[in-house]
Amino acid sequence: MKKRIGIIGNERSTYDKKDQHTYYFSYTPRDFVQGFIRAEGLPIILPVGVVEDTVDYIQLIDVLVLAGGQDIDPKYFHQQRHPRLGEVFEARDEFELALIKEAVKQGKSIVGVCRGMQVINVAFGGTLYQDVSLTPYTLKHVQSPISLEQPTHDVTIKQRSLLSQFLPSTYKVNSYHHQFVDKVANHFEVTATASDGAIEAIESKFFGNTIVGVQWHPEQSCHTNPLDQEFFNYIVQHL
Numbered sequence: 318m319k320k321r322i323g324i325i326g327n328e329r330s331t332y333d334k335k336d337q338h339t340y341y342f343s344y345t346p347r348d349f350v351q352g353f354i355r356a357e358g359l360p361i362i363l364p365v366g367v368v369e370d371t372v373d374y375i376q377l378i379d380v381l382v383l384a385g386g387q388d389i390d391p392k393y394f395h396q397q398r399h400p401r402l403g404e405v406f407e408a409r410d411e412f413e414l415a416l417i418k419e420a421v422k423q424g425k426s427i428v429g430v431c432r433g434m435q436v437i438n439v440a441f442g443g444t445l446y447q448d449v450s451l452t453p454y455t456l457k458h459v460q461s462p463i464s465l466e467q468p469t470h471d472v473t474i475k476q477r478s479l480l481s482q483f484l485p486s487t488y489k490v491n492s493y494h495h496q497f498v499d500k501v502a503n504h505f506e507v508t509a510t511a512s513d514g515a516i517e518a519i520e521s522k523f524f525g526n527t528i529v530g531v532q533w534h535p536e537q538s539c540h541t542n543p544l545d546q547e548f549f550n551y552i553v554q555h556l
């Protein structure tokens with residue numbers, strides 16, 4: 318059997334003027350699906366479900382992937398909501414935190430992208446900056462309107478890290494985040510840093526399984542950049 322990659326979905330709605338009806342969708346960006354198919358994995362989209370089903374969901378998969386999306390409710394790192402906090406999605410927070418806990422119990426690897434890295438950090442006791450305005454960082458970390466296919470800032474990759482298995486020691490990544498890891502969770506190490514000091518990747522092997530999170534979006538550039546496709550290849554081949 319191919320490696321089963323469970324990607325946690327998101328929800329969105331569209332209002333159809335003709336029907337005068339709002340339609341709700343569970344989805345994940347197609348780029349994740351395609352990245353894992355190219356890597357010869359078996360992507361499976363997990364909808365935002367109910368916490369009591371987390372044991373069953375984790376049994377279905379080999380690797381848990383947390384994708385990008387809304388901001389995490391800061392109550393999970395014991396802070397009040399800052400005025401610059403973006404949209405939050407409570408059911409997703411709760412479900413993802415439960416899936417992470419269960420994945421650790423069952424010894425399944427965990428991968429986070431953007432919000433996904435931040436959720437991992439919070440799940441293990443770290444904190445976030447709720448907005449870039451609260452940080453000392455000076456690079457442009459929301460690169461729009463520049464397409465995410467195009468990398469815009471450098472990161473330094475730590476030697477002997479998981480990321481260093483397929484990325485060079487200095488690597489240019491895309492950037493689309495207004496929140497940042499602040500205090501890093503215990504037993505995690507920072508394995509990529511932007512030149513302004515922003516934390517761009519974290520990893521841990523402490524909990525028995527492999528856990529890795531990146532702040533950039535390899536799924537948005539893996540179609541055109543082979544090194545970003547390597548992110549998916551590595552997950553399927555080694556996690």
Ligand SMILES: [Mn+2]
Binds near residue numbers: 470
């Ligand atoms: Mn960045």
